[in-house]
Amino acid sequence: MQSFDLAAQGLRALNSTLHALNGQxxxxxxxxxxxxxxxxxxVGLDAPIDVTVRGSTGYYCAGMNKxxxxxxxxxxxxxxxxxxxxxxxxxxxxxxxxxxxxxxxGLLVIKGNxxxxxxxxxxxxxxxxxxxxxxxSCFMAQSGNMVVLGDAGDALGDSLYEARLxxxxxxxxxxxxxxxxxxxxxxxxxxxxxxxxxxADHLAKPEEFKRYGSAxxxxxxxxDNASSY
Amino acid sequence: xxxxxxxxxxxASLEPKxxxxxxxxxxxxxxxxxxxxxxxxxxxxxxxxxxxxVQSANPDTDFDGLAEKLGAAIAAKVKMAVKDxxxxxxLPLDRLEAARHALRDIAPAIKVMSAxxxxxxxxxxxxxxxxxxxxxxxxxxxxxxxxxxxxATESAVTTMGAHPFSxxxxxxxxxxxxxxxxxxxxxxxxxxxxxxxxxxDTEVAAxxxxxxxxxxxxxxxxxxxxxxxxxxxxxxxxxxxNGFGVVRDPIACKPAVMAETDQYVAFGSEYRxxxxxxxxxxxxxxxxxxxxxxxxxx
Numbered sequence: 132m133q134s135f136d137l138a139a140q141g142l143r144a145l146n147s148t149l150h151a152l153n154g155q156x157x158x159x160x161x162x163x164x165x166x167x168x169x170x171x172x173x174v175g176l177d178a179p180i181d182v183t184v185r186g187s188t189g190y191y192c193a194g195m196n197k198x199x200x201x202x203x204x205x206x207x208x209x210x211x212x213x214x215x216x217x218x219x220x221x222x223x224x225x226x227x228x229x230x231x232x233x234x235x236x237g238l239l240v241i242k243g244n245x246x247x248x249x250x251x252x253x254x255x256x257x258x259x260x261x262x263x264x265x266x267x268s269c270f271m272a273q274s275g276n277m278v279v280l281g282d283a284g285d286a287l288g289d290s291l292y293e294a295r296l297x298x299x300x301x302x303x304x305x306x307x308x309x310x311x312x313x314x315x316x317x318x319x320x321x322x323x324x325x326x327x328x329x330x331a332d333h334l335a336k337p338e339e340f341k342r343y344g345s346a347x348x349x350x351x352x353x354x355d356n357a358s359s360y
Numbered sequence: 361x362x363x364x365x366x367x368x369x370x371x372a373s374l375e376p377k378x379x380x381x382x383x384x385x386x387x388x389x390x391x392x393x394x395x396x397x398x399x400x401x402x403x404x405x406x407x408x409x410x411x412x413x414v415q416s417a418n419p420d421t422d423f424d425g426l427a428e429k430l431g432a433a434i435a436a437k438v439k440m441a442v443k444d445x446x447x448x449x450x451l452p453l454d455r456l457e458a459a460r461h462a463l464r465d466i467a468p469a470i471k472v473m474s475a476x477x478x479x480x481x482x483x484x485x486x487x488x489x490x491x492x493x494x495x496x497x498x499x500x501x502x503x504x505x506x507x508x509x510x511x512a513t514e515s516a517v518t519t520m521g522a523h524p525f526s527x528x529x530x531x532x533x534x535x536x537x538x539x540x541x542x543x544x545x546x547x548x549x550x551x552x553x554x555x556x557x558x559x560x561d562t563e564v565a566a567x568x569x570x571x572x573x574x575x576x577x578x579x580x581x582x583x584x585x586x587x588x589x590x591x592x593x594x595x596x597x598x599x600x601x602n603g604f605g606v607v608r609d610p611i612a613c614k615p616a617v618m619a620e621t622d623q624y625v626a627f628g629s630e631y632r633x634x635x636x637x638x639x640x641x642x643x644x645x646x647x648x649x650x651x652x653x654x655x656x657x658x
Contacts, residue, residue, distance in 0.1 A: 168632030187631050187645070206645060208631060209615060227615070227647060246647050247612055266612075266650065 138165035152178040193220045212239045259329025296343040308349035362536040363389025363509035366627035368604035379500030383492045386507040388633045393509030396522035397491040398483025400532040403502040405477035410456040412449040413473040433462035444494040476530030483522040508534040515560040525563045528570030530601035535562040536614045537593035583607045583653045605655030612650035619643040
């Protein structure tokens, strides 16, 4: 394993070293020590490497990730895995606001709680949260899956498009155009796979969740509303 | 954007290091607010004594002989300690109000930063590291303190526009965010007898809490009232003689992280402001919930 001391070597050196690993590399396993809440750790990776951050991170850790697996052995600041394209980000602790925002693909696993706006405007990412999520989560979420083992805060899925939301606990309130939907066999199968990949299959069963989705009344053109457009 | 740091000590053995820890925390938050910085530090006062912290743009002339003049005006013994542009007067607690009135006549150009039994406030324009060095904050001892690095949005970059704001004895408030109804709240508070030094939105929040406390509210109740009466974005950190509180607006887009151990409660706009604290790796670290009041009192 390659070790990188962020306190000694600095952020630019870390990210340029990791960015240089596109294509073939034998250095597939990395650890970052002394993160000390620094911003933009391991952003923009584009290689099938495994990076373990030993501590808590600041803003935008693992943003724009492609292919890489980033493990945070602490908590993550705002915007973790923002706009992720593919790969996996696993956080042992909590995540601050807008985790996984606008994510287009890949898997984000948060083993603690996520704060407000988790998965806002998600566009294909899968997010599995072992704890709770805060208010305005999945706002304008377009596609992808959100799995929450705990509770969801106010205005879940406000102005939702086609993302699927699965919540095991309570939902404080649903946002505009977000409704509970029936759980069909294909959803149970999808959820079983997400729980397994999200390292949560020993914590919850698919049958324990409720599914929420778009009522599709807000984003489809309706001639009766023509004067409002 | 702005940066906030705060530290409320539970373990008295850390009190000699309060200034040093707060300084380090404050400097870490420089990139959130490089235009001005300030710190409120609370120490154990002496029975019957009060502290009046003042600021002058011309300290050499304004502070010259001021302790004697003030002492004569209020017929009491007054000691003065000058630190750069600030001076702290030590005087009898029962003469504190008289001293504030007397200062307006003796030295009208001087601005009062804080008054109370434990509080001292130091704030100036400039980088946090320079501001902390000018006042030698790292040498200060105390029980709790709050620091702020400012990136101005609602009023000019001036000493008086820097945080913390103090609008009542031993009270202070710092703010990350901006208020949208501060003009109307200021008018209401002025009619109720509160006075204002600036056009700044944060001073209104400080005065709002001071007014509630004057009316008999407890710290937690006064902070709770900000959630219904103040409109805008805010994370507030509030200090009183023996208390320390935190509240965020219901949208909670202004960041906040807290850490608690057996030795202290700490606040940072970001986690990295707290990484140097003793035992942080084993602290309970969490984000304060939106629209929820947190406070600690000794």
